[in-house]
Amino acid sequence: MxxxxxxxxxxxxxxxxxxxxxxxxxxxxxxxxxxTAPQGYVLSAEFQNIGGLKVRAPVTVAGVQVGRVIGISFDNTDYEAVVKMAINPKYDKFPVDTSAAIYTAGLLGDKYVALVPGGAATFLKDGARIKLTQSALILEQVIGQYLFNRAGGRK
Amino acid sequence: MGFIVGWIRFLGRRGLRFFARLGRGHLFLLNLLAALPSLLPRPGLVVRELYSTGVRSMSIIVVSGLFVGMVLGLQGYNTLSRFGAAESLGALVALSLVRELGPVITALLFMGRAGTSLTAEIGLMKATEQLSGMEMMAVDPVKRIMAPRFVAAFLAMPLLAAIFSAVGVLGGYFVGVGLLGVDSGVFWSQMQANVGWRPDIVNGVIKSAVFGIVVAWIAVFEGYDAVPTSEGVSRATTRTVVNGALAVLALDFVLTALMYGAG
Known part of the structure; x- marks a missing residue:
């Protein structure tokens, strides 16, 4: 040795x-x-259906990631899903009429939240709620509607 | 009639021997743990054992890690590309290595490389009455010989498993990106998107630490419990590999069920 x-x-x-x-x-x-520990200011949004959105999913604006989903809960009074998002403090100029939608990355990819800024002159602050939301697209519902419309149109 | 009684007696004797060994093993583990504080003033003992168990296992760990990673790259690519998901190769390689193959293969290799030599060394010390000689000189062989080897093996395992996984990921990268043409950025980003710090890496480290305790305990105990003849030492070395492999694989199932079973 x-x-x-x-x-x-x-x-x-x-x-x-x-x-x-x-x-x-x-x-x-x-x-x-x-x-990193959820930092930045927090926005929340209520959706009728979040599909498969998960905590830590990205929040994007124009395709650029600006934050992350930090919490998903269920509002027991109006039966909607409440999604809390931490937004990078660099991006603090979202008008109050900004809308939020849940999309899917690719055909089978993960869900993410996309924000679309509106045109109002006042900006969203920490803890504010986004009022205009669009739920996740549920493939079964879409197919169901499509079949329903086809059946109705044939008459 | 006498045949049946004899058979039942045989079963009873085997059972009693098994439980006596199990009990001796656990008492020995208690002794080992009680001897740990006596190592604090003499860390040099552990460092020396770390050299012979850990450092000298590096070559086999690095080489096998590289090859396991490369095989995972090839196999994973073949299967994933059939489903048009070759981009997920990075995630597949990293998850397989960090969660399962890293800790398990490292434990098996480590047992063959270092555990057997621990058993043989201690068994031979017993056979040549070096352990009794120490006791005559009022040196506790558990404190002087076994505890440092136990601690060194326990410390070496998680480090070796981490090296195995890291090298394996690089091996998968060489094959996937270098040979098969998966995009380098996609390889890493898929990996980072799917491998979590707490659920995957920390659980892998916990697994390898548990395996380290088990392998070190079995290796040292089999040496200590060996029949002090050359045949006894050879049997003890065999038992280290057999019992150690069984314990590692069975514990791997239990740990995996605890960590990932609940979904």
């Missing part, structure tokens, strides 16, 4: 390599780097 100094150096390098591997897994492989 080599002398103590060489052993200690080798063990030190081994531990460093192990920690470096763990760091690589954390930063490069997992989504830890893109996940």
């Amino acid at each position: 080599p002398d103590t100094r060489a052993v200690e150096i080798a063990v030190g390098m081994f531990v460093a390599a192990g920690l470096a591997a763990l760091f690589l897994l954390a930063m490069k492989v997992s989504n830890l780097s893109s996940f």
Whole structure:
């Protein structure tokens, strides 16, 4: 067995390599780097149906991500889903008549929230609620409607 | 009639022996844990054992990690491209490695590479009466010999598993992106979108730490419990591999069910 100094150096390098591997897994492989504690101001929106929207789904404007969904709950009085979103404080100029919609990325991709700014002169503040919303598209409903319309049109 | 009684007696003897071993093993684990504080003033002992268990297992871990990752890249690409989902290759490789293959294969390799040598070393010390000699000199062999090896093996496992997974991901990257032409950005972004820190990586580290405890415990105990003859040492080494592999694979199922079973 080599002398103590060489052993200690080798063990030190081994531990460093192990920690470096763990760091690589954390930063490069997992989504830890893109996940910071929900910061920024919070907006909420009520949807009739959120489809498969999940917490931490992206919130986009014009296709650019500006925030994340931080909470999904159910409002027991008006039976709607309440989606809370943390928006990057850099983007603080959304008019009060901004609308929110839930779309799907690609045909089978994940759901995300898209905001479409309106034209009002006052801006949404922390904790504000977006009033204009459009629910997620449920494929079964669309197909059902399509079949229903075809059946009705044939008469 | 006598045959049946003899058979039942055989069963009873086997059962009693099994439970006696199980009990000795757990008492030994308690002794080991009780001896841990005595290591604090002498970390040099653990460092030396870390060298012979951890550092010298690096080569086999790195090489097998690379090959496992490359095989995952090839196999995953073949299957995924059939469904037009070759872009998910990064997620597939990383999830398989971090959740399952990293901890399990590392534990099995580590047991073959380091566990067997621990068993043989301690068993031979017992056979040549070095352990009794230490006791005669009022040196506790559990504190001096077994506890440092146990701690070193336990510490080495999570580090080796992390290295295995990281190297495996790189191997999958080489094959998927370099050889098969999956887009590099898509490979990483799919991986990052689907691998979570808490559910995947931390659970993998927990798994490998648990396997580390089990492998270290079985290896050291089998050496300590060996019949002090050359045949006994060889049997103890075999038992380390067999019992260790069974324990790791069974525990892997239990841990996976606990971690991911609830959905």
